[in-house]
Amino acid sequence: MKRKITLKQIAKELDVSISTVSKALRNSPEISDDTKQKVQAFAKLYNYRPNNIALSLKNRKTNTIGIIIPEIVHHFFSKVIRGVETVANNRGYNVIIGLSNESFSKEVINMEMLANGSIDGFILSISKETQQLQDFHHFNETMSQGMPIVMFDRVVSEINCDKVIVDDLNGAKNAVEKLIQNGCESIALITTKDYVSVGKLRTQGYLEALQEHKMVPKAQLILKIDDTFDFESHLDMLENEIEQLFTSNKDIDGVFAVNELYALSAMKVARKLGLDIPNDVQVIGFTDGVLSKHATPGLTTVSQHAEQMGERAADLLIDKLEKEYDTEEESFQTIVIATDLVERESTK
Template sequence: MNKLTIKDIAKKFNVSISTVSKALNDSYEISDATKEKIQKYAKENNYKPNFNALSLKNRSTKTIGIILPTMLNYFFAQVFNGIEKTALERGYKVITCISNESYDKELEIIEMLSNGSIDGFILSMSKETEINANFSHFQETIENGIPIVMFDRVASAIECDKIITDDFNGALNTVEHLYKSGHRKIGFVSTLSNLHIGQQRFLGYKKGIETVGLPFNEEYVINIIDTDYKKYEEILSPFLKKNKLDSIITTGESAAVASMKAALKLGYQIPKDMSVIAFSNGILARHSSPKMTTISQHGELMGETAATILIDRLENKLTDFTKKVIKTDLVIRDSSK
């Protein structure tokens, strides 16, 4: 008889994979009745998590699993380059999967690759996983002897190696830079306010405003959540028109490009009337018109660091978990004074 999987249980009760996972992990999000019948069925049918990892612990595949939350963000492509380069140099192959910001997809990928296909994971959490704080699949993976290195979006509740950007100081330093360049009406555009990295960037901005002695004005902050980037421009146009800002910091490049387009249509000249600075330092920034000033997160370095740490751990060169913070730099181009 084939081994019972989470998918089989989901099919049996006509629920999602994540519901089964939560029920098996005794999550408070699932009703007791549902939990009880799923747990009972799993027990009766001798369900074991699909991690043969324990028996495979000593069998090295020299392969690393990479899970990225999206392909639409150039930052993740930079991280991937860094991981792949370092992995190849050290004799490892990589398998790359995209979770598309979905918890179910992320869980499916981890289950699929944890059957002996890979030795360890490098991953950045999906938006759904972070917002719902569903981390049990990471814990289970680590307990089964498969190490995880998290980057950029990390779960503080999980004990593993982590590499993050210094988001807070990145934003704070940018406010100070704008202030020194003569800006006084500094706005903040966030498309990540429901994620920790977005919150850190906002707190850095707020602290920066305070540090330079400007009054904090809530009107100068706009949060755009779960909106298609094609709609950013029409959302930003009234925001810019109303506040007559002389500069803005955005949490990503798409929002910065949309801000510039909206500002130009309102008759602003960039950077004469308004400076625009974005987090990340990708293709959009170099090809936008004017070329965009960015807060570089050094994606490639982040990837190299993640791969080095994971491989060192796989080769028993590490004992304690590490948390590395990658400092940001301001790359000045034509969109700021």
């Protein structure tokens, strides 16, 4: 169990100074060819690699970016990570992850841990609890220490930083318009409580689509789910709520749901009530995840291009990290990723 070899050891072994070894390995013209060859051969033999930590300390740059997300067992977030990872690795960066588990305090603690030198910048999506509490001091503190932040998907207007967001409003609007064009006249919306920014925007898209087609939104067609519950383990509660929606509104012929799970549950409930999809009810969801694709019937859904979001976020962050100090005035941009409607069998 030999330790990794260091410059010092090579220097000692070859009876030269540490500086000489370092320079020889970096092919400095200061060093004679003789010495270079000797050193390089030795280094290769012992498989020398510079110690990253020492480099980070010296350069005050870790070449690592930190991702903070609310949850990793989630198709959307995994895809974003993958996008970040691709770009980061191509540009010579590592990725370190922290999970907030939708908790404010875990988000804060995780950020504090990573901010103490471990990383050069953050890519993050805000936890639900943070969105509720509206406490954003940790973001401001991090940024005031010169550590850039890029937010994605769940962003917050109070913080001035680079952002990558989905065009939730238009994504939802297009989906609902599709239902209208397909002949739906009584379109239900299954969404979340308003503090979830994306839920709010998608709700707004639903309303705008109706208005533009002179349709009057009815309150009893809008179901706002309290998603602080973990519905993965309480599916029945979710389904009960949806069943109530259907039974008290027999005329529903279209459903727009703000995520996959709600959409799938709606399909399940509809089938249970003897309704055929898509002939009696057409359904569109949000997020083109694995559930939509493999559902039966396949779920028509709004694709967010999660991987692309990760890529853009990573590029944004690394650009900022590597930008020279020439322009001192900070400028932040918000990238809006357009959505696509992926049509499957749950619509006509």
